[in-house]
Amino acid sequence: MAIMNMVQALNSAMDVLLSRDPDVLIFGEDVGYFGGVFRVTEGLQKRHGLTRCFDTPIGEAGIVAMGIGMAAYGLRPIIEIQFADYIYPAYDQIVSEAARLRYRSGGDFTAPITVRTPYGGGIFGGQTHSQSPEALFTHVAGLKTVIPSNPYDAKGLLISAVECDDPVIFLEPKRLYNGPFNGHHDRPVQPWSAHPASQVPDGHYVVPLGQAAIVRPGEAVTVLAYGAMVHVAMAAAQDSEIDAEVIDLRTLIPLDIETITASVRKTGRCVIVHEATRTSGFGAELSALVQEHCFHHLEAPIERVAGWDTPYPHAFEWDYFPGPARVTAALRRAMEG
Amino acid sequence: MAIMNMVQALNSAMDVLLSRDPDVLIFGEDVGYFGGVFRVTEGLQKRHGLTRCFDTPIGEAGIVAMGIGMAAYGLRPIIEIQFADYIYPAYDQIVSEAARLRYRSGGDFTAPITVRTPYGGGIFGGQTHSQSPEALFTHVAGLKTVIPSNPYDAKGLLISAVECDDPVIFLEPKRLYNGPFNGHHDRPVQPWSAHPASQVPDGHYVVPLGQAAIVRPGEAVTVLAYGAMVHVAMAAAQDSEIDAEVIDLRTLIPLDIETITASVRKTGRCVIVHEATRTSGFGAELSALVQEHCFHHLEAPIERVAGWDTPYPHAFEWDYFPGPARVTAALRRAMEG
Amino acid sequence: MKNSLPLSLHIPQPAARPGQEPDFSSVAVPPAGALPRPEIDVEPADIHAFAYGLIRVLDEDGQAVGAWNPRLAPQALREGLRAMMLTRAYDEGMYRVQRQGKISFYVKSTGEEAVAVAQAMALDREDMGFPTYRQQGLLIARGYPLPLMMGQVYSNQGDPLKGRQLPSMYSSKAYGFFSISGNLGTQFSQAVGWAMASAYRGDTRLAAAWIGDGATAEADFHHALTFASVYRAPVVLNIVNNQWAISSFQGIAGGERTTFAARAIGYGLPALRVDGNDFLAVHAATTWAAERARANLGATVIELFTYRAEGHSTSDDPSRYRPASEASRWPFGDPIERLSRHLIALGEWSEDQQADLKAEVEGLVKQTQRQVEALPPLNGPEGSLEPMFTEVYQDMPWHLARQRQEAEG
Amino acid sequence: MKNSLPLSLHIPQPAARPGQEPDFSSVAVPPAGALPRPEIDVEPADIHAFAYGLIRVLDEDGQAVGAWNPRLAPQALREGLRAMMLTRAYDEGMYRVQRQGKISFYVKSTGEEAVAVAQAMALDREDMGFPTYRQQGLLIARGYPLPLMMGQVYSNQGDPLKGRQLPSMYSSKAYGFFSISGNLGTQFSQAVGWAMASAYRGDTRLAAAWIGDGATAEADFHHALTFASVYRAPVVLNIVNNQWAISSFQGIAGGERTTFAARAIGYGLPALRVDGNDFLAVHAATTWAAERARANLGATVIELFTYRAEGHSTSDDPSRYRPASEASRWPFGDPIERLSRHLIALGEWSEDQQADLKAEVEGLVKQTQRQVEALPPLNGPEGSLEPMFTEVYQDMPWHLARQRQEAEG
């Protein structure tokens, strides 16, 4: 057990995986000698060797294709895409190939790749370093989509993702890498060490895919969130003094529908929060599911708090980022509505 | 005025556009001499010249990039992607470039491209000739997404799309190209000539983007559909003898929210139908919107009828395709629920 | 600096369209045996000429000549001939049943049989192929059971892929045949990854991949060559230039001013351009590339120069965009006829044997067809909807289980 | 055929890492003036050697020698020198303010100023550039107002892009500078489309595009070359090989066994490889390519061989992955020093003038900086949220109008 921030926890997960299984290898842009632009793979090449963690050409489709070929051979590649904003060139390989391979080959070939990529805003990255593309993957049958919100989960979920025989899109909220940011950009950021989930076992453990976590029990309203928005939701619950139950989804596909419906049936109210643009975001699916499963329990319209339907504009970082004020307002509306 | 099927109506739209505006040009795989694998551009090269309608290399990202460059210059390209299933290689150019150009350049450059592509099932095309990827575009700020369901709309909407200064994804339900198919694969298909919307003016006219059509007025339940599913919904309304109001959305983004909410406020019930996989499909957004706008009018859970969350399996064409039986069942549930 | 000459846009055009005489005058036909065979450890930069020439072994008289003659045993030649003929008979049988409406779609490889068959034979049985939809000859040459192939095409209970794929999109790990994707090009770069995995593990198996002239314009082609060059992947990268994509000729794919083999040069990879209708030349070039890869010298690009003698698929009618007689005027003849002539010239074969073999393979196809056609459909009364929902994931998640319930309702 | 040698995986490594001596021994330094200047209508196949050589004009003594000497007037040389020096001063000023926390991000072009400046001067003012984030010199050479450039970087009310883009991602149609994308490579193939549009219209304007060595691995690079070749697009396709992507050296991009210029060969396009730190050579090669394009002879690929003397961006620390002294050991010197020396050798410049010019451009940067820094933020009390919601579409749809309302509270 050690205190780790999210970068360290992810690094530890990969270190454990590389040590346990010679079929695990890591590649991506700048991940080798340098250790990645966010330092997540730091030291892994040195510790495990040149062919276990290495740099790639800057061609995301080629990187993922290489991973699919390796996975079809029998390896278990961990692929880093430097920013989620740069995953689109690889979209065809992910959607048409990785996601379909098991099905279309009748189970003959599989593509157990894990695609790690930092996503989300809060770093003044402008429109090409801030995007949240999760809904583009949740729509694709054959993919699993995972988003951790703290170091403990990050490590346990990443190990699960790599050990899972399906292709997994593993989105890392980059704003959380170094601290549990809650969206109050004008208040000091807490270090991870002040958060209980920074206590991370050194060795192997898993957080299973498909299980949400109730990170704040409550009776008045259910908040569904993931990634950095979990911390924003927590801040809003505190700010608003509303007895919100905050659920950290952790895995979007497969979704933990039971935890969600149990909570909404109890509270009768639901607020969904994500950073991605609102229209056709994953919040839409959550809203549809909640209404399908809990219609007769709902006492107010389900609220969505999300990124505006615009590109992420550099100078308006904090006007765009869905912060605690917007979530608080939604909680209030849900309580009144 | 002439009787046209959908292929002819689309061809007529492009013929009109090419004739009126020297800046309009058409390109894509096999669209030139051959006239396209679905014959939609037949005769256009011969009539308008080699540089107005021509073949491209098989590189969808390159094709769209070429269109963006041309549009930035000041032309108005119509791009055919041979099947919607093959649009993914161009996804980055569409999402990161066409959709963002006006915004990121402060209005300095624009990308008024129209990307036409046949989509949807019902032709035993297997998983790579049957997909419905509309939700992957509706999530992207800066794009408009249009789907006609009949010859008259197809021509009028395509002219609007090309004349619009924003990039438009124009999805053509390929199962409807030659007849208004209603999903009863075991009954004879009607020719378009038997349908009133096959009466198509020869010259220029528009069907404006952003306006839905009530194709069947009703009082009991609202059905939201687009593309081939409009005809399936009509068949289900008839089969079920439920007084359904069927709305053909025609444009997904921007959505005609007023027509939708007026209808659901009236009926208190809503069934959404699409071919795309259910999870995170555009039906999720519709469901979320309807519940947000009409919560207090809803008398039953909103129903979604959609493609299963699997690839489109060749031998199971009619088990996968959401036909009238499934819509009828959903209508019944909506009436009871 | 600037002049006032208006710019103009060039759109490539094929030499002939329907109604015109086929015209192959711009296609050079170099003599067989003219090119030397470089050592496998040659510097790619020293053999640029091979990207523009054409490796040919079989001459006009059916003799095998020159340094590239692979000197195969007559028995191997007869096996190759049989596999090519069985492929052709199979293609014709499946085309017919498509026309009868018994299957939805089919893709023939007529005229290109030497590519898949000779390459399958030149590679090791353990090497993994990443084919397109036009390399059914790989499966046939490796002895994949014909009933399984046909089962896939019939999409019925004989289908090892459970009805999930369009006919012709086979998959068989056991026979070293990677699952075909309907999306062009995607497998080309995957093959490089597979080969890298083999190298990573210190294995001895190679990958071989195929792509059409048209599909070389896809991104995956560029990624395959880039990654293969960077990591010296043990892979054979084959471009089947059959002159046509669907209706667009190879000039639209970028072949008007250069060859497809030449693409390799810019990546520092060696390129061989081969008469694709010459069984011996294809075998020899593939062997060279495989030897090079096995010696840890990395990838080779081979352009197989051939002609798509029939429609693109059963959905296509080539007489709409090219002269109907073009195929018969292809200057490099037919691969089956050429190999048969060679065997006869060697005194190892006869016209009678040729006729017998034709009858045998056609009979085999017919008989297998009857057998497979008798199998029930997947979703008929004896079938189930299960294969629609399984294997999307390793384990079925709740939402799919629910949808399955609804479907089986 | 098969042997039992285990395969092994090759991972390219740079010549030196931190703590080691910089090592450029594998970089050939051919003498200036050695290569002939072919006619612009040369067959691409006849000039393969230019993809592997290096066009150089300025020799060790600051003399311009050989067939590629563009014989520019001294006034033009002084203008070029000033634009390069202003670019460098601007870069240094913006780097400093980033370090002071006044802006979020910045990208310098130090050491590569000759690329953008000489190319801007060799092209026509009406030609459209499709740059990456490291060609700010294009704007400066074309006289784009410095306050607008800085406004973009400060992302405040002086920003013509309304705060929407990361600093350094300029756009100016009026100055022939296409909107920079954060996504690598995408603009390279768009430039080909723009050039095709110009040809389609019978216009006379060319497009010119830039891409980094690292980004040549992107699909867009392949599409650009393919489409440019097929349609003979009037475009100049520039690869800026500055030896590094972020932390990965050009060997990871596929430069270990060949040059980047050589990529052109496979597409039938002419390639020129140029000393990118030689203002005259860059100007001359660009002029050649532009003349060729204007004569409807199509695209040229130019590799500009240079060195990224500083970090990738302000987010980067190059001492983590390469020897700190590598930049100073680059065998081709510094472009500003070399051009200045040449002017002095010509008797058209002096050390004093050089010092004065340096002071002038640095003063200009400081003064502009003070002016731009004083402008209010976009979303402060005097600002508005409007630019966040406008120009997503030409007209604002209802859902955005509603979101704007909500945002403005």
Ligand SMILES: Cc1ncc(C[n+]2csc(CCOP(=O)(O)OP(=O)(O)O)c2C)c(N)n1
């Ligand atoms: C990504 C993608 N784009 C387009 C298509 C449609 N398509 C199928 S085959 C084909 C032509 C391919 O030509 P070529 O690569 O020369 O192969 P050939 O059919 O001649 O063997 C096209 C355009 C596709 N399957 N995938």
Ligand SMILES: Cc1ncc(C[n+]2csc(CCOP(=O)(O)OP(=O)(O)O)c2C)c(N)n1
């Ligand atoms: C599609 C995409 N992938 C990755 C990145 C992240 N990235 C930004 S710059 C860079 C290195 C580019 O190197 P190079 O092309 O050589 O250009 P240079 O910075 O040296 O001028 C990378 C990997 C990106 N911006 N876009």
Ligand SMILES: [Mg+2]
């Ligand atoms: Mg072909």
Ligand SMILES: [Mg+2]
């Ligand atoms: Mg670089």
